[in-house]
Amino acid sequence: MSWLEDLSGELYARGVTRRDRVRIVAELSDHIACEPGCEERLGDPRALATSFADELATAEARGSAFATFGALAVAAVALAVSLITLGRFAHYPGYSNGLSTALFFPALLGMVVAPQVALVAGTLAAWRALRRRWVTSLPAAEIALIHRRARVALAAGFATMAGVEFYVVDFSERLPAWWLGLAGGLAAAGGFGLWVAARTLARARTIVSGAAGPGGDIYDDLPVVGSGWLRARPWLLGALASLAVGLALGAFEAHAEHSVLEGIQRGLVEGLAAAIGFVLLGRAIGARPAGQSTDRGTSRSE
Amino acid sequence: MKADTLNGQLDPLILATVADEPTHGYAILQRLKERSSGAFDLAEGTIYPALHRLERDGLLRSAWSTGSGRRRRVYSLTRAGSSALEVRRREWRLFAHAVEAVMG
Numbered sequence: 001m002s003w004l005e006d007l008s009g010e011l012y013a014r015g016v017t018r019r020d021r022v023r024i025v026a027e028l029s030d031h032i033a034c035e036p037g038c039e040e041r042l043g044d045p046r047a048l049a050t051s052f053a054d055e056l057a058t059a060e061a062r063g064s065a066f067a068t069f070g071a072l073a074v075a076a077v078a079l080a081v082s083l084i085t086l087g088r089f090a091h092y093p094g095y096s097n098g099l100s101t102a103l104f105f106p107a108l109l110g111m112v113v114a115p116q117v118a119l120v121a122g123t124l125a126a127w128r129a130l131r132r133r134w135v136t137s138l139p140a141a142e143i144a145l146i147h148r149r150a151r152v153a154l155a156a157g158f159a160t161m162a163g164v165e166f167y168v169v170d171f172s173e174r175l176p177a178w179w180l181g182l183a184g185g186l187a188a189a190g191g192f193g194l195w196v197a198a199r200t201l202a203r204a205r206t207i208v209s210g211a212a213g214p215g216g217d218i219y220d221d222l223p224v225v226g227s228g229w230l231r232a233r234p235w236l237l238g239a240l241a242s243l244a245v246g247l248a249l250g251a252f253e254a255h256a257e258h259s260v261l262e263g264i265q266r267g268l269v270e271g272l273a274a275a276i277g278f279v280l281l282g283r284a285i286g287a288r289p290a291g292q293s294t295d296r297g298t299s300r301s302e
Numbered sequence: 303m304k305a306d307t308l309n310g311q312l313d314p315l316i317l318a319t320v321a322d323e324p325t326h327g328y329a330i331l332q333r334l335k336e337r338s339s340g341a342f343d344l345a346e347g348t349i350y351p352a353l354h355r356l357e358r359d360g361l362l363r364s365a366w367s368t369g370s371g372r373r374r375r376v377y378s379l380t381r382a383g384s385s386a387l388e389v390r391r392r393e394w395r396l397f398a399h400a401v402e403a404v405m406g
Contacts (some may be wrong), residue, residue, distance in 0.1 A: 043345035
């Protein structure tokens with residue numbers, strides 16, 4: 001097998017796209033043609049392919065994190081416009097006046113809980129990408145963390161847009177047609193943006209990085225909570241975060257509704273939801289330390 | 303001079319080499335060797351990931367051309383690349399001056 005064939009095979013094994021492979025092989029082919037027999041000085045094809053893949057995986061992971069954040073921003077605008085116009089011009093119809101509770105509860109979860117998950121995961125993904133923007137080759141474990149955060153954020157974003165659509169259907173007989181069209185259209189547009197970001201993420205995940213090193217966690221991203229003491233007690237972080245969410249949203253509800261009782265109810269529900277989210281998604285988004293992980297990527301042939 | 307000695311300096315060296323005129327990978331490498339009187343002894347393949355990275359960062363642009371009957375990728379400096387090169391040149395002169403003052 002020739003040096004170029006070796007290189008092409010190694011690039012394929014690391015998930016480098018066909019377009020990039022063709023370009024890389026053509027450039028190296030031209031190099032060899034300029035000085036026949038120089039293959040040894042070009043270096044080991046496996047090492048060169050690894051170098052390309054590590055840098056591409058890093059760039060694509062960063063790109064997918066920013067694309068995710070951008071798509072979530074569009075989805076957030078869609079949700080905000082829907083809720084603001086609902087409250088100001090279309091009037092909230094009351095949850096018991098919809099077609100079915102089987103539609104209302106998914107809508108409620110999608111419009112209230114999912115956006116918070118999307119905000120946290122999407123911000124953490126984008127922040128890690130931004131914080132490490134000058135690094136040419138991130139460790140495979142860190143790239144995997146960015147991917148997981150982006151994946152959770154996109155899933156929550158889709159759930160949010162689906163929640164709006166559920167709401168539109170549930171109250172299709174109660175709300176004005178203009179609002180149903182506006183909210184339904186905005187949710188569809190938001191969903192399309194998320195789909196584009198999901199494709200970017202899917203492409204990024206095909207490239208296999210082989211760089212060793214720790215993936216890091218939320219304590220690296222947010223130095224304010226990064227004390228060794230708290231890192232050793234991840235469940236305390238979950239409890240404190242849930243308490244903060246419960247207090248903040250409870251106070252907001254109490255102020256908005258002029259009712260302490262409603263504030264307490266909302267605070268309890270939100271705090272509980274945050275705690276459940278921490279348990280279910282904490283490890284995926286690096287909020288719970290994953291230990292001394294130095295995951296290495298696996299090639300296609302492995 | 304080994305590749306690890308060049309750590310962090312390969313990118314500006316490539317920019318400086320391409321700044322003269324648009325050219326392809328092999329020629330960039332030859333110019334690097336000529337100008338350094340053969341001091342830069344790096345695995346030749348390492349230049350290509352660097353070229354791709356500089357292009358992704360918007361400091362280089364590239365296009366296919368057909369020279370010597372072959373397809374070859376020719377790189378040229380972008381406006382951002384020119385600015386980045388000037389910054390790195392200033393930084394390097396300051397650094398070299400400081401090292402010279404200490405090392406004698």
